[in-house]
Amino acid sequence: MPxxxxxxxxxxAFVGAASFLxxxxxxxxxxxxxxQIQYRxxxxxxxxGHVVASHSLVTGKIEAPGHLxxxxxxxxxxxxxxxxxxxxxSTDEDSAAxxxxxxxxxTFAKRADEMHDAAVAYNHTVQSDAAMTEVQASFKKxxxxxxxxxxxxxxxx
Amino acid sequence: VRRLLLAxxxxxxxxxVWLWWPPDSVELTEPSAAELDALAKRGEYVYRLAGxxxxxxxxDGPELAGGREVETHYGIFRPxxxxxxxDTGIGSWSAADFVRALRYGRxxxxxxxxPAFPYxxxxxxxxxxxxxxxxxxxxxxxxxxxxxxxxxxxxxxGGLAARVWQRAFYTPAPEATSDGGDDAVAxxxxxxxxxxxxxxxxxxxxxxxxxxxxxxxxxxxxxPDGDAVxxxxxxxxxxxxxxxxxxxxxxxxxxxxxxxDFASGAMEMVIExxxxxxxxxxxxxLVAYLRSLPAVPSAPKE
Numbered sequence: 001m002p003x004x005x006x007x008x009x010x011x012x013a014f015v016g017a018a019s020f021l022x023x024x025x026x027x028x029x030x031x032x033x034x035x036q037i038q039y040r041x042x043x044x045x046x047x048x049g050h051v052v053a054s055h056s057l058v059t060g061k062i063e064a065p066g067h068l069x070x071x072x073x074x075x076x077x078x079x080x081x082x083x084x085x086x087x088x089x090s091t092d093e094d095s096a097a098x099x100x101x102x103x104x105x106x107t108f109a110k111r112a113d114e115m116h117d118a119a120v121a122y123n124h125t126v127q128s129d130a131a132m133t134e135v136q137a138s139f140k141k142x143x144x145x146x147x148x149x150x151x152x153x154x155x156x157x
Numbered sequence: 158v159r160r161l162l163l164a165x166x167x168x169x170x171x172x173x174v175w176l177w178w179p180p181d182s183v184e185l186t187e188p189s190a191a192e193l194d195a196l197a198k199r200g201e202y203v204y205r206l207a208g209x210x211x212x213x214x215x216x217d218g219p220e221l222a223g224g225r226e227v228e229t230h231y232g233i234f235r236p237x238x239x240x241x242x243x244d245t246g247i248g249s250w251s252a253a254d255f256v257r258a259l260r261y262g263r264x265x266x267x268x269x270x271x272p273a274f275p276y277x278x279x280x281x282x283x284x285x286x287x288x289x290x291x292x293x294x295x296x297x298x299x300x301x302x303x304x305x306x307x308x309x310x311x312x313x314x315g316g317l318a319a320r321v322w323q324r325a326f327y328t329p330a331p332e333a334t335s336d337g338g339d340d341a342v343a344x345x346x347x348x349x350x351x352x353x354x355x356x357x358x359x360x361x362x363x364x365x366x367x368x369x370x371x372x373x374x375x376x377x378x379x380x381p382d383g384d385a386v387x388x389x390x391x392x393x394x395x396x397x398x399x400x401x402x403x404x405x406x407x408x409x410x411x412x413x414x415x416x417x418d419f420a421s422g423a424m425e426m427v428i429e430x431x432x433x434x435x436x437x438x439x440x441x442x443l444v445a446y447l448r449s450l451p452a453v454p455s456a457p458k459e
Contacts, residue, residue: 048416050417052415055411156384
């Protein structure tokens with residue numbers, strides 16, 4: 001191998017190593033609440049998914065025996081103590097959580113608990129094979145509790 | 158000096174003529190009480206679709222008695238009492254007065270309304286629908302509730318600004334001869350424009366407060382009550398281009414969005430007062446019209 005090629009290879013290795021180190025040095029440290037926010041967003045999306053799917057079922061647009069019970073159980077299950085995923089100040093420009101959550105924490109916490117209570121009641125109605133009109137009324141109550149929080153505590157698009 | 162005074166006087170006279178002539182009055186044969194009674198039922202549907210309730214009723218206040226505060230960046234507006242109360246509402250209005258208000262934005266005494274009252278949209282209503290709406294409003298309970306000042310912005314008070322705005326920027330929609338009939342897109346356009354006045358919030362305005370037609374329905378960052386108003390054109394990134402027709406129907410009927418969230422703010426009110434009352438055919442027509450619009454990206458955020 002000619003000497004010139006050797007030199008080029010060594011230079012290339014130095015440049016490569018330097019750019020690797022610089023890139024790592026510039027990597028942003030995750031924010032203190034990144035994991036919370038990411039989980040929260042996934043949780044809210046999954047709740048939204050169960051709500052949309054349940055809506056198709058309770059309005060009779062789709063028939064999928066057994067599914068409604070699974071969605072209802074999931075809604076009751078994952079809505080438990082949702083407020084614990086909102087530690088003080090856990091928001092940023094990419095999070096939809098408004099700072100008002102922590103300014104009026106008691107109201108926020110109460111509404112989050114009411115959402116869970118409504119989800120539990122809805123699940124009970126579904127699992128007990130109640131009449132569809134009862135299921136629809138209970139589902140509507142649940143969606144109203146979602147909205148109650150979002151109206152005041154979720155940033156608009 | 159005399160010439161200057163004469164020129165000034167001529168200028169003032171020209172301005173007065175420009176502002177006060179023509180008077181934009183309406184002449185029509187007043188419908189009989191029996192005719193109005195027959196129209197009232199259909200008028201209730203027109204009333205729902207025209208969305209009068211949202212602005213003319215205060216939260217927990219008497220129906221249509223006015224007073225709700227509508228915050229805009231032009232100031233706070235307080236829509237008036239439109240119940241049939243003779244002293245504080247519109248009980249003394251003739252059908253011609255009512256049509257004049259919807260078509261020309263004028264009160265019975267000729268005063269000009271600010272376009273926060275969406276007559277630029279309502280002017281596109283058929284005469285039949287205007288009269289049906291008039292007939293229905295005569296049937297709601299009369300409530301005696303005096304009107305608060307219409308607007309709190311000093312330069313918009315007194316009617317002169319509204320008069321200048323009308324002369325400079327306002328032309329009523331061409332007289333509508335059809336409510337769209339069986340043509341879904343045409344019917345949807347009529348519902349969205351002449352009745353539902355969707356563009357009043359969803360279309361950005363220029364600095365004179367005139368909706369920018371080329372940006373129709375592409376949303377604004379500062380709509381009523383300070384809320385952002387979304388892009389409802391079929392743009393796939395910024396608008397509703399990825400929403401299925403079913404999802405749009407669901408949203409307008411129930412407020413549910415494709416992600417399981419629900420409408421809030423002014424749109425929640427619109428769904429409650431208007432779109433959930435649409436017949437199946439009219440809901441389909443409105444969706445067909447919205448999906449037929451040109452896709453317009455939202456203006457970049459400042």
